[in-house]
Amino acid sequence: METESHSPKSHSPRKMGTFNGFANAPEPWKAFQVRQRNVNEKKDAVLQTAAHLFLEQGYRRTSMGELAKRLNITKPALYYYFKNKEQILVDCYGHGISAIESGLDSALVSHGTGFDKVKAYIEAYATTVVSHEFGRCVAMLDDSSLSPAARKEVRSLKRRIDAAIRHYLEEGIADGSVAPCNVKLASFAIAGAINWIGTWYHPGGELSAAEIGQEFACLLTEGLHRLHTNARSRV
Amino acid sequence: METESHSPKSHSPRKMGTFNGFANAPEPWKAFQVRQRNVNEKKDAVLQTAAHLFLEQGYRRTSMGELAKRLNITKPALYYYFKNKEQILVDCYGHGISAIESGLDSALVSHGTGFDKVKAYIEAYATTVVSHEFGRCVAMLDDSSLSPAARKEVRSLKRRIDAAIRHYLEEGIADGSVAPCNVKLASFAIAGAINWIGTWYHPGGELSAAEIGQEFACLLTEGLHRLHTNARSRV
DNA sequence: GTATTTTCTTACCGCAGAGTAAATTAGCTG
DNA sequence: CAGCTAATTTACTCTGCGGTAAGAAAATAC
Numbered sequence: 001m002e003t004e005s006h007s008p009k010s011h012s013p014r015k016m017g018t019f020n021g022f023a024n025a026p027e028p029w030k031a032f033q034v035r036q037r038n039v040n041e042k043k044d045a046v047l048q049t050a051a052h053l054f055l056e057q058g059y060r061r062t063s064m065g066e067l068a069k070r071l072n073i074t075k076p077a078l079y080y081y082f083k084n085k086e087q088i089l090v091d092c093y094g095h096g097i098s099a100i101e102s103g104l105d106s107a108l109v110s111h112g113t114g115f116d117k118v119k120a121y122i123e124a125y126a127t128t129v130v131s132h133e134f135g136r137c138v139a140m141l142d143d144s145s146l147s148p149a150a151r152k153e154v155r156s157l158k159r160r161i162d163a164a165i166r167h168y169l170e171e172g173i174a175d176g177s178v179a180p181c182n183v184k185l186a187s188f189a190i191a192g193a194i195n196w197i198g199t200w201y202h203p204g205g206e207l208s209a210a211e212i213g214q215e216f217a218c219l220l221t222e223g224l225h226r227l228h229t230n231a232r233s234r235v
Numbered sequence: 236m237e238t239e240s241h242s243p244k245s246h247s248p249r250k251m252g253t254f255n256g257f258a259n260a261p262e263p264w265k266a267f268q269v270r271q272r273n274v275n276e277k278k279d280a281v282l283q284t285a286a287h288l289f290l291e292q293g294y295r296r297t298s299m300g301e302l303a304k305r306l307n308i309t310k311p312a313l314y315y316y317f318k319n320k321e322q323i324l325v326d327c328y329g330h331g332i333s334a335i336e337s338g339l340d341s342a343l344v345s346h347g348t349g350f351d352k353v354k355a356y357i358e359a360y361a362t363t364v365v366s367h368e369f370g371r372c373v374a375m376l377d378d379s380s381l382s383p384a385a386r387k388e389v390r391s392l393k394r395r396i397d398a399a400i401r402h403y404l405e406e407g408i409a410d411g412s413v414a415p416c417n418v419k420l421a422s423f424a425i426a427g428a429i430n431w432i433g434t435w436y437h438p439g440g441e442l443s444a445a446e447i448g449q450e451f452a453c454l455l456t457e458g459l460h461r462l463h464t465n466a467r468s469r470v
Numbered sequence: 471g472t473a474t475t476t477t478c479t480t481a482c483c484g485c486a487g488a489g490t491a492a493a494t495t496a497g498c499t500g
Numbered sequence: 501c502a503g504c505t506a507a508t509t510t511a512c513t514c515t516g517c518g519g520t521a522a523g524a525a526a527a528t529a530c
Binding site for chain 1 (some may be wrong): 421426428434455
């Protein structure tokens with residue numbers, strides 16, 4: 001009896017008129033209050049709770065039992081929806097990577113110099129990492145816990161994101177908008193600054209996601225130097 | 236009982252970072268080939284091997300048994316030198332933080348504008364993280380695995396490093412060498428870019444520690460913009 | 471209603487890993 | 501050499517976790 005006796009603030013099993021059903025609901029465990037409902041909704045509830053715990057205490061420190069407890073179900077119920085713990089992590093990565101990529105896509109439709117694209121990239125990427133828990137999973141979670149096969153899959157997805165910034169940097173160097181630099185190192189510096197957000201950001205902070213994204217884009221492209229004729233508005 | 240209790244501070248804090256002789260030897264396990272020898276040397280051998288494993292596969296994935304195996308000893312022998320696994324991690328942090336701080340100290344003796352100091356800080360910090368395995372531990376390892384007491388101790392040490400960069404940024408803003416910006420965010424961006432080095436750097440790469448440090452200092456202070464009259468030499 | 475399928479629980483297995491007890495070996499001292 | 505102490509091993513405990521087997525309970529179908 002690892003899960004101690006239940007009765008965890010038993011919410012009335014009555015299904016009060018409201019549908020409790022969005023994946024982004026504030027209390028994902030409510031998805032399990034009703035038995036026969038949308039399977040995908042419950043999967044999303046698991047993933048969302050898992051992402052939260054993974055970010056809070058890491059993948060390895062998070063046990064399936066704890067995850068189940070948060071959802072007011074028992075451990076084996078998780079295995080009805082997911083093959084194993086690893087699959088949950090892989091799916092978190094999947095959600096996060098699509099979120100980042102779609103953010104990048106919508107930010108980069110406009111055309112400009114390579115420099116402009118780099119700046120737009122940084123802002124979009126940083127904004128997603130701040131505002132999206134799955135995005136933060138991609139930024140923070142170590143994929144070395146994964147099996148070789150899963151790791152390979154996740155890394156090939158991540159590589160696409162990394163290739164994009166390098167491409168824009170080279171474009172900028174070619175069109176003269178970006179100073180010649182070591183593209184590999186520059187992309188690492190940018191990725192590091194953004195991914196690191198996950199270690200210090202806590203939802204509900206003073207700054208909005210947009211503000212953080214903009215400031216990061218400015219810092220990482222314009223630098224810290226006080227420039228002579230510089231009209232940028234800094235916070 | 237157990238872990239939570241007092242940590243006996245087996246070594247004096249001021250001695251951290253001072254390696255006695257062979258701690259940097261290529262094969263730390265050799266310290267254990269001879270039975271009666273310098274205790275501190277063996278402690279350092281353990282720490283060095285532990286740091287290596289922690290960086291390679293994370294703290295939680297690294298078992299005491301595996302660590303012992305690498306040193307050609309048995310698990311309980313480790314407990315002759317260290318109270319528990321956590322103490323090993325704490326000592327790795329200690330070594331790394333002193334290494335970083337001494338690097339900063341020696342880089343920042345010269346006085347200049349705030350901007351210059353920020354640049355020197357970044358170069359020194361990055362160089363240490365690249366070249367020093369304990370420094371990389373500070374950058375990479377998650378202190379959330381630690382007990383509250385140990386975590387508090389480690390964080391107060393880390394905070395000193397963080398406070399330094401913020402101080403230099405503010406100095407630069409005051410003296411006009413640094414553009415007004417959100418100091419907190421700027422320090423996070425810089426720390427992130429540097430700490431992230433640990434995730435991609437592997438010893439024996441193409442670039443030397445000094446090269447990486449210089450390029451990072453340039454990237455993070457000068458930015459990516461191609462400037463009109465800019466004499467900096469980029470790779 | 472009864473049968474069937476979907477969903478979830480109770481009870482368990484096996485294993486790995488942190489840490490310990492007690493015996494044992496190697497070095498040191500006289 | 502004997503005897504003491506420092507260093508290390510063998511053998512073990514205990515806990516927690518990933519995962520499974522088998523069946524109960526609810527929803528659905530007929």
